[in-house]
Amino acid sequence: MPLCFFSLSFLVQFLPGGGSGNMHSTAWRAxxxxxxxxxxxxxxxxxxxxxxxxxxxxxxxxxxxxxxxxxxxxxxxxxxxxxxxxxxxxxxxxxxxxxxxxxxxxxxxxxxxxxxxxxxxxxxxxxxxxxxxxxxxxxxxxxxxxxxxxxxxxxxxxxxxxxxxxxxxxxxxxxxxxxxxxxxxxxxxxxxxxxxxxxxxxxxxxxxxxxxxxxxxxxxxxxxxxxxxxxxxxxxxxSTDFNSRAEFFWSHGLISDTTYRIFTSACNYSRYVSEYYRGSLSSICQRVMSQVTRETSRFVDKYDVTLDVCISSVLSQSMVLSPQQVTERVDVCVEDETVSYLNRKDVQAALHANLVGVTKWTVCSSVIEYELxxxxxxxxxxxxxxxxxxxxVLVYSGDQDSVIPLTGSRTxxxxxxxxxxxxxxxxxxxxFEGEQVGGWTQVYGDVLSFATVRGASHEAPFSQPERSLVLFRAFLQGRPLPETFTYAP
Amino acid sequence: MPLCFFSLSFLVQFLPGGGSGNMHSTAWRAxxxxxxxxxxxxxxxxxxxxxxxxxxxxxxxxxxxxxxxxxxxxxxxxxxxxxxxxxxxxxxxxxxxxxxxxxxxxxxxxxxxxxxxxxxxxxxxxxxxxxxxxxxxxxxxxxxxxxxxxxxxxxxxxxxxxxxxxxxxxxxxxxxxxxxxxxxxxxxxxxxxxxxxxxxxxxxxxxxxxxxxxxxxxxxxxxxxxxxxxxxxxxxxxSTDFNSRAEFFWSHGLISDTTYRIFTSACNYSRYVSEYYRGSLSSICQRVMSQVTRETSRFVDKYDVTLDVCISSVLSQSMVLSPQQVTERVDVCVEDETVSYLNRKDVQAALHANLVGVTKWTVCSSVIEYELxxxxxxxxxxxxxxxxxxxxVLVYSGDQDSVIPLTGSRTxxxxxxxxxxxxxxxxxxxxFEGEQVGGWTQVYGDVLSFATVRGASHEAPFSQPERSLVLFRAFLQGRPLPETFTYAP
Structure with a gap:
């Protein structure tokens, strides 16, 4: 379930611009x-x-x-x-x-x-x-x-x-x-x-x-x-968030020892992104990233390195696919399903939604140029x-995500x-969530918390909905995450 | 599914001994x-x-x-x-x-x-x-x-x-x-x-x-x-295998930054095990390990950090449990089931097996004193x-295992x-295994191979049977692991 931005394969270049909307109107007219x-x-x-x-x-x-x-x-x-x-x-x-x-x-x-x-x-x-x-x-x-x-x-x-x-x-x-x-x-x-x-x-x-x-x-x-x-x-x-990616890739087996070495010495990820957004990609970063990309494979979801990928999303559109055999407990093709659903005319009517200036609802915008x-x-x-x-403040981290890895957030x-x-x-x-460990947590001064969600992706509530709900509930109640095992016979 | 040995909670001390069996008889009498x-x-x-x-x-x-x-x-x-x-x-x-x-x-x-x-x-x-x-x-x-x-x-x-x-x-x-x-x-x-x-x-x-x-x-x-x-x-x-555990714990969120620091500086795992087996556990190693043990929690399977644990194994025997709701695709209680099965008299008769000197078949021996x-x-x-x-030679590694982590093996x-x-x-x-990435591999001189099994535990064929079979087949055939996506419409 790739989003548009933090993907290695993200190749659309947004140019910085200086426009600013007028936000100062105070009267509201509906x-x-x-x-x-x-x-x-x-x-x-x-x-x-x-x-x-x-x-x-x-x-x-x-x-x-x-x-x-x-x-x-x-x-x-x-x-x-x-x-x-x-x-x-x-x-x-x-x-x-x-x-x-x-x-x-x-x-x-x-x-x-x-x-x-x-x-x-x-x-x-x-x-x-x-x-x-x-x-x-x-x-x-x-x-x-x-x-x-x-x-x-x-x-x-x-x-x-x-x-x-x-x-x-x-x-x-x-x-x-x-x-x-x-x-x-x-x-x-x-x-x-x-x-x-x-x-x-x-x-x-x-x-x-x-x-x-x-x-x-x-x-x-x-x-x-x-x-x-x-x-x-x-x-x-x-830099902390992005460069923790190299260690995550390496410690989860997505890149070799050799590549890890050059990915932290010759060109790290924050330098690559920085060069990329400035339109001044050095040949060394280009080489390092192509090696990283080759090793990690496009058939691995960087947002959840152990989850299967949605084949119909990864493959080219021209290939006609059989219905997916979903053996995972979560539907890895849910993004595709959402795109279909939100593009239905009856759904848009029910939602009071309109497509303006675009012909299709998309998960990530293809029209805005964000100052990256x-x-x-x-x-x-x-x-x-x-x-x-x-x-x-609660900072939580799905622990299978290589895009913004837990190690960076925790640090x-x-x-x-x-x-x-x-x-x-x-x-x-x-x-704990029920009888199983939901993740790990640490709290500072009763006001700043860190928590991991075990077995969760970049989108924790997608891949670990039950654990994420327990986390959300504790957050709203201002209470520590369950410390003990809940035994429900 | 804990085995006896590489567990932090392993507390039974085997004393070294000098006995040696007589292995030199050549005639075989049945x-x-x-x-x-x-x-x-x-x-x-x-x-x-x-x-x-x-x-x-x-x-x-x-x-x-x-x-x-x-x-x-x-x-x-x-x-x-x-x-x-x-x-x-x-x-x-x-x-x-x-x-x-x-x-x-x-x-x-x-x-x-x-x-x-x-x-x-x-x-x-x-x-x-x-x-x-x-x-x-x-x-x-x-x-x-x-x-x-x-x-x-x-x-x-x-x-x-x-x-x-x-x-x-x-x-x-x-x-x-x-x-x-x-x-x-x-x-x-x-x-x-x-x-x-x-x-x-x-x-x-x-x-x-x-x-x-x-x-x-x-x-x-x-x-x-x-x-x-x-x-x-x-x-x-x-030392390479055991000390890669600290990094695995840390990168998977099982221990904090602080604990990672002392677990690599004050006392690392190979030193702890070495001291422990020599019966000379230092107070610093004892302190570090108790902190590591406290943080990691006994409700996490160190052999597969994202898999649920078998509650009936972890809890004391005295607690009467309801049948497990197995939501995972693998039965995390299979070890318990095996113990029950192999202790049945009819099973032992069918296997031509006898219990000699022990009253019960156990997964790991309680009678031998191994020179640790x-x-x-x-x-x-x-x-x-x-x-x-x-x-x-093929060395493969289930990538969810914190006991002998992939990083040590690959190195x-x-x-x-x-x-x-x-x-x-x-x-x-x-x-690839079918349409999904089965893991990563590298081969040296066509004779020495390394491979990870994605989403697999210490016991890879238990937690990822399908991927492990593909790996096994390639190994026997002396062929490289599938490089391409197999599309089966």
Missing amino acids: VVMVAALVQICSSRELESNLSHPNRIVKLPGQPQVSFQQFSGYVTVDERKHRALFYYFAEAEMDPSSKPLVLWLNGGPGCSSVGVGAFSENGPFRPKGEVLVRNEYSWNKEANMLYLETPAGVGFSFSSDSSDYEGVNDRITARDNLVFLQRWFTKFPRYKGRDLYITGESYAGHYVPQLAQLMVDFNKKEKVFNLKGIALGNPVLEF LNLEVPTISIVGSLVKSGIP LVQRLANELGLKTTIPYRAW | VVMVAALVQICSSRELESNLSHPNRIVKLPGQPQVSFQQFSGYVTVDERKHRALFYYFAEAEMDPSSKPLVLWLNGGPGCSSVGVGAFSENGPFRPKGEVLVRNEYSWNKEANMLYLETPAGVGFSFSSDSSDYEGVNDRITARDNLVFLQRWFTKFPRYKGRDLYITGESYAGHYVPQLAQLMVDFNKKEKVFNLKGIALGNPVLEF LNLEVPTISIVGSLVKSGIP LVQRLANELGLKTTIPYRAW
Whole structure:
């Protein structure tokens, strides 16, 4: 299940640009212009869920459920008709007592709806023509809000295509902030609700940056009741995160001793990416990377080195394939299924979604040009300032991921704890999900936590849904991860 | 599925001793005295399989199969009535055209019948009252001979219990050689057949040592048609193999950065084991190991860090458990099932097996005192001399094993290739089983190979039977592992 960005085979070159959206409009008008289609939302507060214009009556192929779902657009810039698409699944039981959780996928440029909601921790997963229930959906614990951001990702769009040039972290964070402010106007009963921001991969940039804007905003007017952030396999500090990849490859058998040596001495991964994004790839890095790529093989999912790959995704489109024999407990082709599902006209109608400026919904955007040098700006310091503000932070890591390996994340969290002078409150130990070890954890000062998810991929809730739900529950409750074995006879 | 030896929780101390069995008797008399039971085997060559005294008519609970099975004893010392127990499963199809493969488990002191045959690559696996077929049994490719060695392991015994003191590699290798010579007298049609020796873990000592004795023996009289050896997650060189454990623990998230540091600086694992076996455990090593043990948790299988553990094995016997919900594709409780099965009286009768001097068949011996300092004697040099003799060698490694991690094995093989001046004939690359990557491989001089088995444990054929069978087939055929994707529509 490759995302677009942190893949060795990623060859599309995004050029940096300088454009910036206008984020400073304060009045909210619920008018979204979509090509020739105009969708009008009422600006008054909507008390009744059932009559909410963004309410999803039923998704095609969806089983009966007790909770409400909503989706649609929130305009973040009226002038440019820039609007972000969200999918909101209320908590399965007693939503009014449960927190609100925003989920963001990374990329940059990949969809939280397609990946997060429909492949990871949302209530359903597409399977052929229908949706099947995800027994370990995070809406068992919270009201889950999935956002496609920035504009140009998934169903989110701008009718001014210059908005897609030179997109950067600052723009994304501000659009996300505006989105949330205005989303509260659509869903007033969630205003002031306990709020958590979660996400994975490049959301290691998005989440802390958005949280920081909220903390700053709250100094003027306390709008956001931010209770914590959780980051899964996040990009926090370029060189540490990226260079831990070499060791992961080597220790998991993907590259030889010889290649490991040149991959850490002649050219390491952060240098390669840096050169690549600057359009000045040296011949030595090119040689090293081609050797690494040759050895690792394209038939191995770098996001989960022990999971099988989805053959229909890896092979060329022209090859007609027989139905997959899925012997794994997880469907490695779920991304393909999501693409098919979200491109159905009836599904788009049910979701109140529109394709603007593109002919197809894609997992990762093919239209935006993200300022990829943002990658090199560390966000671990922002995480530090959030911790200092008293915001609890959880960094977790699916331990089969070679893209942002656990070793880098663990090192960064420990380094941060040292810098902040936080003492270890829970020493490194295993945590449990039922009768089995779910992973390992360490907590510093009761506010900064690290946890691994055993046997999990880059997308932990996809490959280890049950363990990830236990982790999520403990995070929301502010409680340590289960220390003991739960024996259920 | 813990074996007895390489576990951190291994606390039974074997004291070194100096006893040595008498291995020099050359005449073979087929008389085995077992307590009061006397079993008489004819010494004449048995031409007919069906009338073979060691033929297994049918194992209790066994499904119908087309191949013949045999088991029983071969006396290796008449004077002391020392006899080794074997289980032999002929090839499923056309056994007369297929090679003979000897399989040895490690420990030292663990059973090849209980572990190798009934949990790994034999034709059946016990499940409750019955045996189920292993679809990827190695007897699809070869005539498989499983040997419980040395005397004191499993059903093998000596009626002189002093034979159990001071057992060492030299004794084991010689008994194994005598066993095989005499086994050929029982099965003359296998004399001169292409012969391979395979095994795992501490068999990294047994296999090369036995092969070396054969090569030496052949100089006088060419008896053994030795065609190659294969070693799975083998102990080849104490410090390299054992100290790679720290890195494996750390890179897989089982220990923290801090613990990794002290586990490589203050006391590494080879020093700990060395001190432990010498009965001179320093307080620093004790402290380091207790920290390592605390962090890794006893609920994680060190032999497969991502596989679930068999709860009924880990918990105390006193707890009555509900039937396991087996969600994995492999039965993590197979070892428990094997213990139950092999302790059934009807099974022992069908196997022509006797319990001598013990009341129960156990996976790893509780009666022999193995000279554990043998562990520190490297066998990689013997592997080197075998390669120089022209014997092909395969070292393979299940990549989820933290006990003898792939990183140590790969380093040792590469070092050996360099020492022997062998050039790389197949550069490090992925190999395929069907549509998925089965692991990675590198070949030196067309005679020395390294291969990982992806997603496999210390006991690769147990956790990845299909991939292991592909590996085994290529090894027997002397062909490179599949380089290309096999697409089966």
